[in-house]
Every structure is written in C-alpha cells, then in structure tokens.
Amino acid sequence: MAGHSKWANIKHRKAGQDAKRGKIFTKLIRELTVAAKEGGDIDSNPRLRLALDKALSNNMKRDTIDKAIARGSGNIEGQNYESIRYEGYGPNGIAIMIDCLTDNRQRTVAEVRHILSKNGGNLGTDGSVAYLFEKKGVFHFSHEYDEEMLLEIGLSYGAEEVESLPDKTFEVTCAADDFNQLKEAFVTQSATPMHSEVSFIANLNVDLSLEDTKKTLNVIEALEDLDDVQHVSTNLNISDELISQLDN
Structure with a gap:
C-alpha cells in the first residue's frame, strides 16, 4: 500500500x-x-x-x-453526464483504469485512446486490468497526529491498516463501504485528514526505471488533464529513491 x-x-x-x-x-x-x-x-x-x-x-x-x-x-436543466470506465495499458505495460464522466462517449474514448496510443500504450477490453485493483478508502494524516490515536479510532470504525510512512505522515486504509463512517469518526474526534479519497488500489505494484516512471507519470497527467476524466488508477510503484529523484 x-x-x-x-x-x-x-x-x-x-x-x-x-x-x-x-x-x-x-x-x-x-x-x-x-x-x-x-x-x-x-x-x-x-x-x-x-x-x-x-x-x-x-x-x-x-x-x-x-x-x-x-x-x-432534475430541478435545473443541464447536460446529461454518464459514468464510463476505460481499462488499458500505459508505457511498459503499466495497468491503467480511467474513470470518466462524459456527455459524449465518442469524444472521450477518442481522447483517451489518442493519449495512450501516442505514448506506447493501448485501450484494453472491459475487465482486462480491473482484476488487479481493489476499491479502498484511503486517508492521509500529517505527523502532528499520534499513531496510537489514529489506530484506536481507525480499528473501532472499520480501518484495515494504519501505516507510518517514511515522510512521517500516516496512511489509513479501509473498505470502500466503510469510508464515510470512518471519516466521520476521525473528524468528530478532531483528527482531520489532509487528504482522503475512495480509490482503486493495485494489489501488486510494478517498479520502473526513473526514465520510464517519468514517461508513465506524463501519460497519467495528460489523461487527468482531460475534462472528461475524473480519476486515474495505476499499478505503478514509486520507491523512496524515485520520489527524491522526481522532486529534484
């Protein structure tokens, strides 16, 4: 994780x-x-x-x-958006899931396919990479919070894991269905996360070289820059060493 x-x-x-x-x-x-x-x-x-x-x-x-x-x-007229999920592969076969909200399927799939194709990737069929991911609630807390307190609250309201990260922050994960009750429990007890989301988390992450990691991140960023794209999930792993190199 x-x-x-x-x-x-x-x-x-x-x-x-x-x-x-x-x-x-x-x-x-x-x-x-x-x-x-x-x-x-x-x-x-x-x-x-x-x-x-x-x-x-x-x-x-x-x-x-x-x-x-x-x-x-339905109280105000407006565009009709629908949810679509595309599955595919980025550079070096990295698995990618792209969640979209669109009012024009043809435009969205064309834009997504173009970004993947020009960067050495391709769209896959439904289910081609989804089995590699699991839907989870994820919270991040700053180092000012006590790990024992987060653990006590978390385990009482559905947390599956509380992890201390190398940057001295904490990550709490839970089942997607427990996200809202866990978030409410944290906030009620004055433990406000600096970031929280429900996301698809890869069961097994893949390591790439610095150069290939940069290429993959550029593809993901290009996808996220599309107005129709809401969220991009990937099984790319970023080591501590790569993080420091990317930040430099």
Missing part, C-alpha cells in the same frame, strides 16, 4: 495546481451532478456525500454546489 501512498501524495500536490487552473472545479461539478442524479440526500447517498466533501474541501462556493446538485436532481 505504501507505493500507493507516494503516488497519492504526488497527486495531492498536483491537485493544488489543478485548483489554480480551475480544472478541479469542472470535475467536481460533474461528480456532484451525477451523484445527485442517483437520488437521495447526503445521508442516504454516499457518492453525493463524498462529492460534497471534496467540493467543500476545495473551497467551492455553496451556490455553485447547490446548482450542480439541482441539475442532477
């Missing part, structure tokens, strides 16, 4: 850059709209609750959030 944590931290830093460009808002609005379309309120719709938490943590204005939810609920 530690390989995922390093990748998640890289994405977390990148999220700040995305927010400055406004891209993150486009993706969050789509997620709010589609989640609201599933019906219910934040207590009965876990997807909507997660989307709302993400929007608020990124300082999205409440009226923007309300409009997106209203569109999804």
